[in-house]
Amino acid sequence: MTEKDWEKWVRMIADEYDLDLGKTNKETLKQKKILEAAIHIFAEKGFSGSSTSEIAERAGVAEATIFKHYRTKKGLLLRLVIPAIAKVASPWITRSALKILEQDKPFRERVEDVILDRVLLIETNWKKIKIILVESLFHPELREAIQTHVAKSVFPVMSEKIKQLQAEGELRRDLPDYVLLRSVISMAIGYLLARNVFPEQLAQSEEKDEISMIAEVLLKGVGGSHGD
Amino acid sequence: MTEKDWEKWVRMIADEYDLDLGKTNKETLKQKKILEAAIHIFAEKGFSGSSTSEIAERAGVAEATIFKHYRTKKGLLLRLVIPAIAKVASPWITRSALKILEQDKPFRERVEDVILDRVLLIETNWKKIKIILVESLFHPELREAIQTHVAKSVFPVMSEKIKQLQAEGELRRDLPDYVLLRSVISMAIGYLLARNVFPEQLAQSEEKDEISMIAEVLLKGVGGSHGD
DNA sequence: GATATAAGTGAGTAATCACTCACTTACCAA
DNA sequence: TTGGTAAGTGAGTGATTACTCACTTATATC
Structure with missing residues (x-):
């Protein structure tokens, strides 16, 4: 498609x-x-x-x-x-994330800002997103639409941006761009799931601090002194 | 509970x-x-x-x-x-992960092994897990059971192990243990979701290589030379 | 081989489902 | 005011639903 x-x-x-x-x-x-x-x-x-x-x-x-x-x-x-999917995949919703990444700030802050932005976006539309995710499991036409539409219109844009950040030295160059993209999405979604399902165990701090720690782990990893 | x-x-x-x-x-x-x-x-x-x-x-x-x-x-x-939930939360299923982490290998390899082990575990029980996850959204008793049981019997064990690894210098000590645990789980689940929903865009390589890259990102992060 | 108990079934049933239709009401332009 | 069109509805309809019950068949024990 x-x-x-x-x-x-x-x-x-x-x-x-x-x-x-x-x-x-x-x-x-x-x-x-x-x-x-x-x-x-x-x-x-x-x-x-x-x-x-x-x-x-x-x-x-x-x-x-x-x-x-x-x-x-x-x-x-x-x-x-359908309008919700169309909106998610529309250019402006991707563009707002790109805008944040192009601001004149330290990279670390831009990463925090973009994660916070997406987290809030998902939280405010949570009910609709829940419906889309669950029903896409049971209605193949829906699943296919999401797959092809999001895949073909959102990922290439993000992928391009990541390659640019790799060239600028903000992101490491020894891993493919899709792994980096997947890592960011994984950490954000993981945080949201944790916040919803195991808030007491896996999301104990204020949102601002949690997102700061997500950015820290994303950029520097979890490895200790032994790994250096 | x-x-x-x-x-x-x-x-x-x-x-x-x-x-x-x-x-x-x-x-x-x-x-x-x-x-x-x-x-x-x-x-x-x-x-x-x-x-x-x-x-x-x-x-x-x-x-x-x-x-x-x-x-x-x-x-x-x-x-x-119910038997599936009981099994997930039973001691031996947690213990097998701990065993892997205690093997006599470089930490990096142990991390890869444990991720692979959990990924395979989820893949082989995928249908049941799908049912549990989806229906827990709609049956509050189920959700509560998962929450309390998994939270109270799986997380403490994992949390303990992470603190030990922090003490040994394998994991960094400047972040709380639950953030590190959540990061590992997020990356594994994110990979599985990507493999199922967007395989062409977000999971292009062989499983072995993907898991190696997941471990790499987890331990070292995605940040480039600028961040050092 | 008799007997008790459990496994298995065909033919129902009341309730609920998504959906239709003939009809009334509200709105708006000429 | 009138007339045309869209919005809205009460009272249905056949199909399907989860579930029951009286009954038959299989199994195991003595």
Whole structure:
């Protein structure tokens, strides 16, 4: 799937499920309520575990109203998920990270800033991200879309930046760029998981200090004096 | 929840759902087939997305047979999940990692060995782990059980080992032990996720080489010459 | 070989599911 | 004010769901 294929795919799915994707649209109050309720309930119970009647009740709307706007339950899911994926993969969301890395500060501080930025970004969109991650495990079309779209539009940009930082001597040159990229992402995601699942054991300090330590480990490693 | 509370909890759930937990039991061939089919289908479609009729069909068994042995659909889920959690948190599974760390080898090699060991362990039990992780998001009792059990019985052991390695000079002493533990886990999980979701972009080399690079990043960091 | 106990099943059942349809209500432009 | 269109709904529908029960079959012990 190339970038153009992605756009085609979005249009195709949008047609198939009569999605508006929130672009041209002026949404009704009730439509907003439905989307709000759906995010809450899908995140809490998963797609299969949620019922349209429950979503309707929480939104204060007749069940039929949901089907008026989104045709099927899966149409409702995709109306939530596809714009979110498109947003994650849009240029500006990558660009804001690049901007931070280009600021006039010590490299160490820039690394902390960019990690904090991404952590906050994920935290504020946590429910939607949870839905996307979980449902991508069970809906192959979704998984494939994320794979190809994120892989083809986000990674190359980040990869380029890393190569530049390697050339500038900020990052070591004896490891491939994808390993360095994966390491940064791993440490950030690992921190978020730890904070959510084992906060008392694995994330005991203030967020600011935790991120500072993440940057420290990332740049210098965990090895002690013996390894030198 | 203390360790004794955990045992109580297991017995309580076992009573509530009539679980045998595979300890005293001689399982029938059909029971094995049911468990096999359930693992496959729960992993593929999620708990809510799976139907008992489908599980029965795949196992080559009448639907009523499932309810004969496991009383409810959730009873079947717990029969899969609870022994797996108990196993993960059992002493020997932690001990095998500690054994590796105590071998008479350079520290760098021991780190590689232990990462490889855990990666293989997760890979061979991937379906069950997937079920546990996903369903713990939606069943609070499960989440709590994992949290307290793993947190209270696995982390302290690992934490102790890390402090010892810090004292020996193999790991740096200027960061708290939980940050070092979290870093190792993050890098391993990050690698597994990358291998599963973005293999072409984020896990391009042979497993052996990837793990060697993970150990390298972990011990020495990603920072370049500028940072020295 | 008789008997007791457990394993296994076919044919249900009530409840819930996603979804439809005929209909009413709200909105807006001419 | 009117007329056309979209928003919204109450009352359904057939299909599927987890689960039950009366019953048969297999197994093990004496």
